[in-house]
Amino acid sequence: GAGADNDLYINQAVVFIEDAIQYRSINHRVDSRSLGLYRWYYSRTCQWILSLTITVILALAFIEQPSSLTVTSDARYRPPAWNPPCGLTESIELLCFLVFVVDVAVKSYLVGWEEFWKNKWLMAYIVTLVVSLTDWMVSLSFFCMEDVRIRRILRPFFLLQNSSMMKKTLKSINSTLPEMASVVLLLALHLSLFTMFAMLLFARTKDGQQDKEWVRYFRNLPDSLTSLLVLLTTANNPDVMIPAYSKNRAYSLFFILFTVLGNLFLMNLLTAIIYNQFRGYLLKSVQSSLFRRRLGIRAAFEVLSSLKETPASAQESYVSVGALLQVLQKVDMDSRCKQAITRSIRMCSCDQLSATQFQKLFEELDKDAIMQHPPSPEYQSHFMQKVQFAFGHPYFGYLGNVVALANIISICVVLVMDADKQPSERDDFFLGAINCFFILYYLLEMLLKVLAMGLQRYLSYPSNRFDGLLTVILLVLEISTFAVYGFPHPGWRPEFMGLLSLWDMVRLVNMFIVFRFLRIIPNMKFMALVVTTLLDLVKNLRAFAGILVVVFYAFAITGIMLFKGAVVPLGNTSKKAVVLCVKEKSDFIALFGYFQAHVIYCLLYLLSLLTVHLICRWAKIYFVAWWLISSVIWVNLFIALLLENFIHKWDRRCHRESLSDIEYQRTVELMFRDVLEEPTEEELMEKLHQHPHLQLCR
Amino acid sequence: GAGADNDLYINQAVVFIEDAIQYRSINHRVDSRSLGLYRWYYSRTCQWILSLTITVILALAFIEQPSSLTVTSDARYRPPAWNPPCGLTESIELLCFLVFVVDVAVKSYLVGWEEFWKNKWLMAYIVTLVVSLTDWMVSLSFFCMEDVRIRRILRPFFLLQNSSMMKKTLKSINSTLPEMASVVLLLALHLSLFTMFAMLLFARTKDGQQDKEWVRYFRNLPDSLTSLLVLLTTANNPDVMIPAYSKNRAYSLFFILFTVLGNLFLMNLLTAIIYNQFRGYLLKSVQSSLFRRRLGIRAAFEVLSSLKETPASAQESYVSVGALLQVLQKVDMDSRCKQAITRSIRMCSCDQLSATQFQKLFEELDKDAIMQHPPSPEYQSHFMQKVQFAFGHPYFGYLGNVVALANIISICVVLVMDADKQPSERDDFFLGAINCFFILYYLLEMLLKVLAMGLQRYLSYPSNRFDGLLTVILLVLEISTFAVYGFPHPGWRPEFMGLLSLWDMVRLVNMFIVFRFLRIIPNMKFMALVVTTLLDLVKNLRAFAGILVVVFYAFAITGIMLFKGAVVPLGNTSKKAVVLCVKEKSDFIALFGYFQAHVIYCLLYLLSLLTVHLICRWAKIYFVAWWLISSVIWVNLFIALLLENFIHKWDRRCHRESLSDIEYQRTVELMFRDVLEEPTEEELMEKLHQHPHLQLCR
Numbered sequence A, B: 001g002a003g004a005d006n007d008l009y010i011n012q013a014v015v016f017i018e019d020a021i022q023y024r025s026i027n028h029r030v031d032s033r034s035l036g037l038y039r040w041y042y043s044r045t046c047q048w049i050l051s052l053t054i055t056v057i058l059a060l061a062f063i064e065q066p067s068s069l070t071v072t073s074d075a076r077y078r079p080p081a082w083n084p085p086c087g088l089t090e091s092i093e094l095l096c097f098l099v100f101v102v103d104v105a106v107k108s109y110l111v112g113w114e115e116f117w118k119n120k121w122l123m124a125y126i127v128t129l130v131v132s133l134t135d136w137m138v139s140l141s142f143f144c145m146e147d148v149r150i151r152r153i154l155r156p157f158f159l160l161q162n163s164s165m166m167k168k169t170l171k172s173i174n175s176t177l178p179e180m181a182s183v184v185l186l187l188a189l190h191l192s193l194f195t196m197f198a199m200l201l202f203a204r205t206k207d208g209q210q211d212k213e214w215v216r217y218f219r220n221l222p223d224s225l226t227s228l229l230v231l232l233t234t235a236n237n238p239d240v241m242i243p244a245y246s247k248n249r250a251y252s253l254f255f256i257l258f259t260v261l262g263n264l265f266l267m268n269l270l271t272a273i274i275y276n277q278f279r280g281y282l283l284k285s286v287q288s289s290l291f292r293r294r295l296g297i298r299a300a301f302e303v304l305s306s307l308k309e310t311p312a313s314a315q316e317s318y319v320s321v322g323a324l325l326q327v328l329q330k331v332d333m334d335s336r337c338k339q340a341i342t343r344s345i346r347m348c349s350c351d352q353l354s355a356t357q358f359q360k361l362f363e364e365l366d367k368d369a370i371m372q373h374p375p376s377p378e379y380q381s382h383f384m385q386k387v388q389f390a391f392g393h394p395y396f397g398y399l400g401n402v403v404a405l406a407n408i409i410s411i412c413v414v415l416v417m418d419a420d421k422q423p424s425e426r427d428d429f430f431l432g433a434i435n436c437f438f439i440l441y442y443l444l445e446m447l448l449k450v451l452a453m454g455l456q457r458y459l460s461y462p463s464n465r466f467d468g469l470l471t472v473i474l475l476v477l478e479i480s481t482f483a484v485y486g487f488p489h490p491g492w493r494p495e496f497m498g499l500l501s502l503w504d505m506v507r508l509v510n511m512f513i514v515f516r517f518l519r520i521i522p523n524m525k526f527m528a529l530v531v532t533t534l535l536d537l538v539k540n541l542r543a544f545a546g547i548l549v550v551v552f553y554a555f556a557i558t559g560i561m562l563f564k565g566a567v568v569p570l571g572n573t574s575k576k577a578v579v580l581c582v583k584e585k586s587d588f589i590a591l592f593g594y595f596q597a598h599v600i601y602c603l604l605y606l607l608s609l610l611t612v613h614l615i616c617r618w619a620k621i622y623f624v625a626w627w628l629i630s631s632v633i634w635v636n637l638f639i640a641l642l643l644e645n646f647i648h649k650w651d652r653r654c655h656r657e658s659l660s661d662i663e664y665q666r667t668v669e670l671m672f673r674d675v676l677e678e679p680t681e682e683e684l685m686e687k688l689h690q691h692p693h694l695q696l697c698r
Helices: A002-021 A032-041 A044-063 A088-111 A113-118 A120-141 A150-154 A156-161 A164-201 A212-216 A221-232 A237-247 A251-305 A321-330 A335-348 A355-366 A382-392 A394-418 A429-453 A455-460 A462-485 A502-523 A525-540 A542-562 A572-591 A595-609 A613-655 A681-689 B002-021 B032-041 B044-063 B088-118 B120-141 B150-154 B156-161 B164-201 B212-217 B221-232 B237-247 B251-305 B321-330 B335-348 B355-366 B382-392 B394-418 B429-453 B455-460 B462-485 B502-523 B525-540 B542-562 B572-591 B595-609 B613-655 B681-689
Strands: none
Touching (some): A002 A032, A002 A251, A002 A321, A002 A355, A044 A156, A088 A113, A088 A120, A150 A542, A156 A542, A164 A221, A164 A251, A164 A542, A164 A613, A221 A237, A221 A251, A221 B394, A237 A251, A251 A321, A251 A355, A251 A613, A251 A681, A251 B525, A251 B613, A321 A335, A335 A355, A382 A394, A382 A429, A394 A429, A394 A502, A394 B221, A429 A455, A429 A462, A429 A502, A462 A502, A502 A525, A502 B164, A525 A542, A525 A613, A525 B164, A525 B251, A542 A613, A613 B251, B002 B032, B002 B251, B002 B321, B002 B355, B032 B088, B044 B088, B044 B542, B088 B120, B120 B150, B156 B164, B156 B542, B164 B221, B164 B251, B164 B542, B212 B221, B212 B237, B251 B355, B251 B613, B251 B681, B321 B335, B335 B355, B394 B429, B394 B502, B429 B455, B429 B502, B455 B462, B502 B525, B525 B542, B525 B613
16 A cells, blocks of 8 residues: 555665665665565674674684694793684584574575676675585584685685675775786796896805805705895895805895895885875775765655655655655664754755755765864852863863873883892882872872863863873772782882782883873874874774785684694704794784784795705795785785875865864765765666666656 | 177076076076186086096095905905005095185175075085085194094085085975974884883893893893884894793784884884975975076076167067077077977067067977987888888897797706706806807897898887897807807816806806896886886986985994994904994995895894993994984885876876877976976066066166
8 A cells, every 4th residue: 555655665765874874785675574674684783793703703713723822922831722622613613604694695685686696795605605514514524633624714704795895995906906916027027037147146166165155045046036035025134145245245236236126116116006006996985985875865865755645746856854854763873963964954944855955964974073072060169260270271281291201201210220120129119109199190180170171071082081091090000009018118028919019010000101191192283193194094994904804814724724733853943943933823813913024024034044845835935925915015005095094184284274173083985075076966866777676666 | 888788698698598408596697707607617527527526525435544445345354455645535635625615616706795695505515615624634734643534524515515406305305304303203202102111011020030031122221222123123023022922922912012003103104294295395396497497588588688689669578589599509408409499480480589489489498309210221122121021020029039038948947957066067068059049049130120120220229229239248258258168069168268267158148148138128018117117216316316325425434433443352243243333334335225224224133132332322323323314214205206206107107098109208397297387477577686686677
């Protein structure tokens, strides 16, 4: 009936608007039952369960068999890691797989049969699940004794496919690959030509004393290639040229030429290319997000305009305000936006909304949220007003900074004085008394500020929250110190009591004080700019970080499989290197950081010293791939993003110096606002008519 | 008289146009005698003498007392360096100073008294000369036995003040300094906070076995600071954290946080800031060059328009074509431009030129020179035409590339096969025969190409010049090999004869063959783009390279003075480090390269191991300054320039894909052509009226 139709239209509009808010595609089924399923699937609970499942399946690696999640990383002192019984991790895995099966089934149903065939991600998802389940069964039938577990390498795919931002970023990276490949090819050419040159230059001579360079670095083709590759990572930089340089200074020309061409030109060219390519693609992806949002809103307008209650008047279609309000009530969105839109509708005071007006109403979604601090309390007493003026003044904050600086300096002085003393000679009284005094001041400062500003206003500033939290922690630590060790007095060196020794307590307090000193940052203009840029960057980097986690995970698992039990008894140096090498691989999961890239440099260098060819042939390829991906490409992507962010921010700073008081919440979409193009009505309508499930009346 | 006046005006116009061509300021004296002096001073001979003098005075450091210009760099095997008698280098220095005195006198006279006081570079020049001469006299009065020679550190100033491009670049760098200083300050804050944290975290414990980290890296404040600073250069990257990491994995968080914040964020922020700031300033300096050019042309127009022969007609002033032709004849400029301008004048066929027409004529100066290749010879014989078609075809070039590749591969195979053979077992026949065959092919290829294209057309392509030159060198080497060692035959292993052994000859030939392989570059589109970008970069980098030389020179001289005779007998390791450190300093001049930056990293690391505090306190400061300037700032400037160049080039490539056949000669001015603004007439006239020596009639 008409009522059921109307309900369907309202529900469709609700879902389309939610799609617009979340930048989702609207190409899903739109019948009543599917809409229910769709809203259920994208509800917070469901998505949370999905995220939890992904986290669990990724975290399994920490407790699975060849794991090294122990406190010490030293293979000699390490107790044998806990070995879960066969079937434990496997059953958790099965549970996760079942969730994924439900996930892929719902997703596939919702997009519809036609769309499913076009969607490569969904198909890859299914293939991954099938392979994983097969592997799981093989695993169980071998009673967990099999060596190769393909499904572990496939795991990060589940993380990847669940985030549209990551998929987009991956697409951007993918489009940059041809250019990157060209530079990598150039690097390879550079490397191979120089290797041939080096082999000709540092050839074996008849006089055995003269060819140290040949013996150590250019003995044969693989050695030479490794030496120069490691030189490209600058890990063996002066060492590799020292023997030749000692013989004749002119040999250094070869190395200088190689380094300048390779490191200075080609490596930086990679930065330039990635920056140049990536700049465009990030903008493009933001543009497509905007298109999705406008499309969702427009789709909502179209379905609402076909409601029976609306008079099918002229060629232009309209939406009644009542229907929109009804939709708005059902939509799950930010309450601030909802209020703003409702207010706009009331202010407009018209019955019908045209497409443009409708679109305009929802522009509220794109707007920055402007932070407003609650007002200070108004005191009646004259004295209290004076107090409020004095301690609400910025100068009081500056005084606090000065005191914090004094505290830092005093800690520094004590540290320098105590540096060479034996622990038993140390007198903890001085540091204890200083800490006590300063923490009292911090407490006083906090209380006075709360008095002057009121608790709500005080907490509305992030710097105050930071400050207050640290002050409370310091206070708790100090009080517990006094409770355990009593008040400080000269010669205050009590015995060890409770959880931590007095010295450890004092150190902990001091660390928090050093950390609290960061409160000065917002007071310095340039630093504030830098810090906000960095914070923005972190926001925008989430997709990159996700991809990085995917790559790290895959590398870690591959590393574990490749170098399992590779510790062989060997000569002293080589053994150390191999141990380091093998220890390394099992730490991948534990560390998960950029840090690794540099560890790799040095490992590569150590490996070049090794004669254990069996492991090292594989290890070399593995580490070179690792270096290229994690260090070269990822760092360059990071630089590109940083340049982009910073330059935008900088230009903006110059434009609206005056508006600096207003705090904006920036996202990657807002960063590009000035350059984005609004999609035209024709584009939107064309796209809408291509919708696989929605039949528009006109 | 009027004739003398006319001559003066003509001369003024000539000088102004020459100023415009060279982007020089026109604010110099303009009376007849001064103009003569000015043209003499800027004549090629005078400028050449000045450059020679600068080169000589800079090169003096190589033969002066604490120099190390010997073949080997190893202090143990090095013969004592040649010690010039007192007075030899000093008299050469005096000659140079006299040239500089003349230079500064002429320059000061030409700019005039008023301008002199505004010109800080000139005053600094005079001060430098006075200080240098005083120091020279002190030196002589001590019979060259004094320790500190200030004038040596001042020497690079002479290089700096002679290049306007370098002065401009320095100004740009100077304007970026405040921003850079902010980041460096941030880095310092980062470093000091983390140092305090580290000292609290890795404190001495009562149990002596547990604090390896403390003993080795965080013993006291200077040690901790050094450890973390070196970590910032990534030189001691995994080592510094290994002891703590072995104890507890969680300690790695500290190092990861430090590295991520310091290296990934702050260091790259420096890149972003330098890129952002520098981009603007480079454009600005190019803009001011353009202004100087337009101003010179306009000044020439104004003086020519006040010639007596011109009728003082309307409010607009005109220049007669005859006067302009007279001026053009006298002007010293590129003959291509001169011809183009003369042709334009003839084509215009008017008697009088307005200011706009006059300016337009000289726009020829800004235009790219378009290379035109001479035509191929036209053969009468049908056979010759066929031959010409076959060998002039690009496919013949590709065949040449394939042959070159085959040659490279064959050399590679022989190298791999010979890698483990003793020199005495090696059979040189195979390599000799291969070389002989390929060189014959190369010769044939060259001759056929010359036949098909004609010598002139052949030589007009840079790739052919490169090819031909290498082929000739290879031929000469091969013929001399045959002349000395006879033709190759199996078991061809003759005794050593002549300058080089047969094996050395073959190696040399092979190196040239590897080098010749670079001819494939222009055939690969992307590589061609990269290589042209790099070549452009080298052109634009001259000013930077100059400044780098200045900085290196000053550092090298300071290093020599600081660490003179610092080799002290010590324990084994420390001695090695100190020797390396001291050897290093004296090699600065010999190496002069980016390479050093990395040597410094490692030195810094070695130094952190040292306990010789006397030298190392100074050495640390010296090396940190060195690292900041040469590695951090210079490399970032380089990246900024590369990004700028590459992105411009890339955009351009997309715009004019079709025009790729035409070879342009690019300069930094041309790169920015599209964004440059033409100065308005008012700006030009205002500037002209401010000229200190030129009185315009109107």
